[in-house]
Amino acid sequence: MRPHGERWRAAYSCHPGESRGRLHPEHPSPTRSEFQRDRDRIIHSTAFRRLTHKTQVFIYHEGDHFRTRLTHTLEVSQIARSLARSLGLDEDLAEAVALSHDLGHTPFGHTGEDALEACLASFGGFDHNAQALRIVTRLERRYAAYDGLNLTFETLEGLVKHNGPLLGEDGRPTERYRRHGIPPAITEYDALQPLGLSGHALAEAQAAAIADDIAYNAHDLDDGLRARILDPEELRSVPFLDGLLREIDAAGPDLDPSRRTHELTRRVITRLVEDVLDESDRRLRALRPISADDIRAAGAPVVAFSDAMAEADRSIKGFLFPKLYKHPRLMSVRLDAEAIVHDLFRKLTQEPRLLPEDWRQDLAGAPDAKLARRVADYIAGMTDRYAILEHRRLFGSTPDLRIA
Structure with missing residues (x-):
């Protein structure tokens, strides 16, 4: 790898001048690359602003210092840019994928997603990646000539495939989509601009995906400790975390809890990032790709943890699931x-006249599937507090949603 801070572009990076373009052709910008334009459109979108008041783990009114979807997204984008720079990738493309990866999340974090998944069980289910694609290709209405943001092929490909291929070599959906099949939002767009659903995403999108893992491992630990839901001593059950805690205690045995938590968070991020860079460099040297298409066809990710760190990653997730998310x-x-989301979905599908006027258009006599998806789009776009306010408007009582 090149020294830190030195800008370079590897042969396997995705060059904006070689983009496969946009669904609706546009004149190039004289001042920005195509991927810079994508990044800027995402940042200026309504859906991006809404992330300010969408839950990461803790509901927004539990405190101003916990992560929201927006702060998590910014942290992911910072890590993605750092990885991209060190690996010689296009930083703007990595950032665009990172900034868009959570646009499809519902209010109340994964709880809201699980609730909408249950509500839409008869209509293809709910998937936040597919919802993000719906947002950037349909639901954002800012431009005179088209719906959506008209992002480049490469950003859309990264958004859809950053977690890996959607189809196996046999053409069947991968495990994640085995139950409901590939979401209609993805198959419908793929028919307009094929995204190569059986191939891997570009290295820039892979960097964004693993940056997401790094960010939420480190920062969910941080938030859980600061909320005093996680016991610092229980972290020692994870060998990787125990090793870091021993380092911290040896270097500063009298650190106050806040500084100790920060030291742990920064060391988790540093070790994970350094491991990704070393392992990715090893994989790229073995593959010897000379183009971005070589990355797509590699058959396995090139931006990844080593086997040892992948085990540490699984251990951290295995710890957080029962100790934090299921606390x-x-x-x-x-x-x-969950009850708020179910109530809203049931009420609005039974009485679509209660939807705002612009959301009711074309629903008269519409099939159940269209109505259900429209209501899901409306609910998925809500912030936590707007969902609570809508529930109060439509129902006699609304849960308080405060941690006891």
Whole structure:
């Protein structure tokens, strides 16, 4: 790898001048690359602003210092840019994928997504990646000539495939989509501009995907410790975390809890990033790709953890799932949040006249599937607080959603 800070572009990076273009052709910008334009359109979108008040783990009114979807997204984009720079990739494309990767998330974090998945079980289910694609290709209405943001092929490809191929070599959906099949939003767009659903995403999108893993591992630990839901000593059950805690205690045995938590967070990020760079460099040297298409056809990710760090990653997730995400204090809030989403969906599908006027258009006599998807689009776009306000407007009582 080249020294830190030195700008260079590898042969396998995606050059904006070689983009496959946009669904609706546009004149190039004299001042920005195609991927810079994508990044800017995402940042200026309504859906991006809404991330300010969407839950990461803790509901927004639990405190101003916990992550929201927006702060998480910014942290992911920073890590993605750092990885891209060190690996000689296009930083703007990596950033555009990182900034768009959570646009499709519902209010109340994964709880809201699970609730909408259940509500749409008879209509193809709900998938936040597919919802993000709907947002950037249909639901954003800012431009006179088209719906959506008209992003480049490469950004859309990265948005859809950053977690890996959607189809196996046999043409069947991969495990994630085995139950409902590929979401209609993806298949419908793929028919207009084929995204190569059986291939891997570009290295820039892979950098954004692994940056997401790094960010939420580190920052969910941070938020859980600061909320005093996680016990610092219980972290020692994860060998990787125990090793870092031993380093911290040896270097500063008298650190106050806040500084100790920050030291742990920064060391988790540093070790994970350094491991990704070393392992990715090893894989790229073995593959010897000379183009971005070589990355797509590699058959396996090129931006990845080593086997040892992948095990540490699994261990951290395995710790966080029962100790944080399923903690009794959070579960009571999750159940109430789930009820809000179910109530809203049921009420609005039964009485679509209650939808705002612009959301009711073309629904008279519409099939159930169209109505259900329209209501899901409306609910998925809500912030936490707007969902609570809508529930209060439509129902006699609304859960408080505060951690006991």
